[in-house]
Amino acid sequence: MLVVLGSLLFGGALVSCNEGDPAGGAERPAGTTTQAPKTRTPAQSATTGSTGTQTASTAVAPPIIVMPEPVNFGVVQPGSTLESEVTLTNTSERPLTIVSAKPSCTCTTVDLAGKVIPPLGSITVPVSMKTNRSIGIRQAIVQMQVAGYGRFAKINLVAENSWGVRSIPSYLPLKENRQKPEQLTGSVILESVDKRPFSVLSIMGEQPRFVGFDPDKDPPRNQYRVSYDFSTVGCENMPPFWIVRTDHPKAALFDVRVRHDPCTKIQPRLPMSDFRSSAGVVVPGEMVPIEIVFKKLRRPITTVTSSNPMVKAFLSDQKPDGRDVLITTMITVDSNMPKGLFMTTLTFGDGALTAEHLCYGWIE
Numbered sequence: 001m002l003v004v005l006g007s008l009l010f011g012g013a014l015v016s017c018n019e020g021d022p023a024g025g026a027e028r029p030a031g032t033t034t035q036a037p038k039t040r041t042p043a044q045s046a047t048t049g050s051t052g053t054q055t056a057s058t059a060v061a062p063p064i065i066v067m068p069e070p071v072n073f074g075v076v077q078p079g080s081t082l083e084s085e086v087t088l089t090n091t092s093e094r095p096l097t098i099v100s101a102k103p104s105c106t107c108t109t110v111d112l113a114g115k116v117i118p119p120l121g122s123i124t125v126p127v128s129m130k131t132n133r134s135i136g137i138r139q140a141i142v143q144m145q146v147a148g149y150g151r152f153a154k155i156n157l158v159a160e161n162s163w164g165v166r167s168i169p170s171y172l173p174l175k176e177n178r179q180k181p182e183q184l185t186g187s188v189i190l191e192s193v194d195k196r197p198f199s200v201l202s203i204m205g206e207q208p209r210f211v212g213f214d215p216d217k218d219p220p221r222n223q224y225r226v227s228y229d230f231s232t233v234g235c236e237n238m239p240p241f242w243i244v245r246t247d248h249p250k251a252a253l254f255d256v257r258v259r260h261d262p263c264t265k266i267q268p269r270l271p272m273s274d275f276r277s278s279a280g281v282v283v284p285g286e287m288v289p290i291e292i293v294f295k296k297l298r299r300p301i302t303t304v305t306s307s308n309p310m311v312k313a314f315l316s317d318q319k320p321d322g323r324d325v326l327i328t329t330m331i332t333v334d335s336n337m338p339k340g341l342f343m344t345t346l347t348f349g350d351g352a353l354t355a356e357h358l359c360y361g362w363i364e
Contacts, residue, residue: 164250
C-alpha cells in the first residue's frame with residue numbers, strides 16, 4: 001500500500017488534501033488523531049431481525065488493531081517522501097475481509113480490497129507518505145471497510161512539514177484582516193531547525209536586512225533577525241510570498257507567507273492544493289516538474305501559460321482520481337536568464353475558467 005499526504009498516493013492511487021491558504025489565514029493543525037477502535041467480535045457486531053437474519057451493526061467497528069497508531073513521521077521537509085509499515089491485527093477468531101480502503105481526502109484504486117486478515121493474525125502493510133510544499137501539520141485518515149461491519153477501521157497518518165530553516169512567526173503579519181491596522185514594517189527571526197549555523201544569502205533576490213548582524217564581520221549563526229519594509233509597495237505589487245535563499249542543505253529556497261487583507265489574499269477560480277511552487281536551484285535548459293493537485297474540476301485543464309517569457313511551461317501529465325487531478329507541468333528556463341531569483345505566474349485554464357500559480361526558482 002502506498003499513501004501520499006499533501007498529494008497523497010494510497011495503493012498507487014492519487015490522493016489530495018486541502019492544504020491551501022486561499023484567505024491568507026494561518027495554517028491550522030488538522031486535529032487530534034483518531035484512537036484505535038475498541039475490539040469487538042463479529043457476533044457482537046450483528047443484530048438479529050424479525051426473520052432471524054443477521055445484518056451488520058452501524059455502531060460497531062471491526063476488531064482490528066492498527067500499529068503504530070498513529071503513523072507519526074515527525075518533522076519532515078516539505079515535498080519529501082516518507083516510508084514506514086503498518087501492522088493490522090485481527091483480534092477475533094474469524095477471518096476479516098477488507099472490502100475497500102479510502103483516505104479521508106480522495107483516492108482511485110487501492111490494493112487492500114479483498115485482503116484477508118486471518119483469525120488472531122496480522123498482515124503488514126507498507127506505507128509511503130509524500131508531503132506537499134506547505135508548512136504545518138499534515139494529517140490523513142485511511143478508512144477501511146470490513147465485510148460484516150458498519151463502521152470503519154482507520155489508519156491515521158501525521159507529519160509536520162518544516163523547512164530546515166523556519167520563520168518566527170511563520171508569516172509576515174502586514175494586515176491579517178480588514179479590521180486590523182496595517183503594519184507594513186517589522187522583523188522576523190529565521191532559525192535553523194537543527195540548530196546548525198547557516199547563512200541567509202538573499203531575500204526576494206536582494207541583500208537581507210539583518211538586525212544586529214554584519215555578514216562582513218560576524219561568523220554564521222543558527223538564528224538571525226531580519227527586517228522587512230513594504231511601506232513603499234503598492235497593493236497591486238505586494239508579493240503574497242517572501243522568498244528566502246540560504247545555504248542550509250534543507251532550506252535552499254523557500255517562502256514565507258505575506259499576509260495582507262486584501263492585497264495578498266488568494267482566491268483562485270480553480271481550487272488547487274498549493275498556490276506556489278519552488279523549482280529550487282535550476283540549471284537553464286533542464287526540464288523541471290511542477291506538481292499541483294486541482295480539486296473537484298468540472299472540466300479538464302487544457303492549457304498552461306507562463307507570464308515570464310524566459311520561462312517556458314507545458315502540460316506533461318494528468319492523473320485523475322475520480323474527484324481531484326494531479327497535474328504535472330514541466331518548466332524550462334532560458335539560458336540567458338540572469339543569475340539569482342526568477343519568478344513566473346503559471347496560468348492554468350479549463351476552457352472557461354483560469355487560475356494563477358506562482359512558480360519561483362534560483363539560477364546560480
